[in-house]
Amino acid sequence: xxxLNELPQSGTxxxxxxxxxxxxxxxxxIRAVSTAYAAWVLWNILNWWLDADKVAKYFxxxxxRDLSSMAASQRFAALTLDLIAWTLLLLAxxxxxxxxxxxxxxxxxxxxxxxxxxxxxxFAISSEVFTQLSRPIQSFFLTMHLPVADQVWKFRFQNxxxxxxxxxxxxxxxAYVFTWTMEVAEENRSFV
Numbered sequence: 418x419x420x421l422n423e424l425p426q427s428g429t430x431x432x433x434x435x436x437x438x439x440x441x442x443x444x445x446x447i448r449a450v451s452t453a454y455a456a457w458v459l460w461n462i463l464n465w466w467l468d469a470d471k472v473a474k475y476f477x478x479x480x481x482r483d484l485s486s487m488a489a490s491q492r493f494a495a496l497t498l499d500l501i502a503w504t505l506l507l508l509a510x511x512x513x514x515x516x517x518x519x520x521x522x523x524x525x526x527x528x529x530x531x532x533x534x535x536x537x538x539x540f541a542i543s544s545e546v547f548t549q550l551s552r553p554i555q556s557f558f559l560t561m562h563l564p565v566a567d568q569v570w571k572f573r574f575q576n577x578x579x580x581x582x583x584x585x586x587x588x589x590x591x592a593y594v595f596t597w598t599m600e601v602a603e604e605n606r607s608f609v
Contacts, residue, residue, distance in 0.1 A: 437521075444517040451510045459503055466496035476559060480569045487562055494558040498551040502544050509540035528603075531596040538589040545581050549574065 466472065472492055477484035512533050519530030549572075556571040 441521040444521045448514055448517055451513050455503075455507050455510045458506060462496070462499045462503055466492055466499065472559070476556075480556060480560070480571055482560055482563060482567060482569065484559060487559060491558050491561060495555040498555055498558075499548075502548045502551065505540050505544035505547060509537050509544060512537035512540060528596075528599055531592070531599045534588075534595055535592040538585065538592045541588055542585045545578070545585050549578065 469487070469489065469492060473484040473487055516530055516533035516537055519527070519533065553570040553572050556569045560568045
């Protein structure tokens, strides 16, 4: 007890537990990585859809159709769907930031923190579900200038999509565990 009195008292960080400092550093890292990820996804979306030749060549080859006469409005309609999914991803990142703000300050852990991590998980799941459901619609948009017999509704589920689903479900699981922990902590406080 005497050793605590000898520690410098110049601010609230002087007596922080080392685990809390590690948690705060990890929260800053996750903020940076999640922001970089959202920016990277946006860059990939724009880089793909704004290059008409690339879309016509590579997507046309993947569905075995000639897309050289595709109109720009068709690409922009497909781009819009990806931007909606990206907006849901951005909302997940914003909720993650709010949660991490609470997480790095244990004295502020509350139901609000639990709501933010739950919203983060649900926005991430919504983004992934919307992405999967929009892919056949995008392929239709890109082939709607073709005769009806040549139009395509192509569903694609890639390896990265499975990883995204697992991440989203893990995030939701963590949100439920954190919410349950906050409820138990509130019950314990009421007994004291």
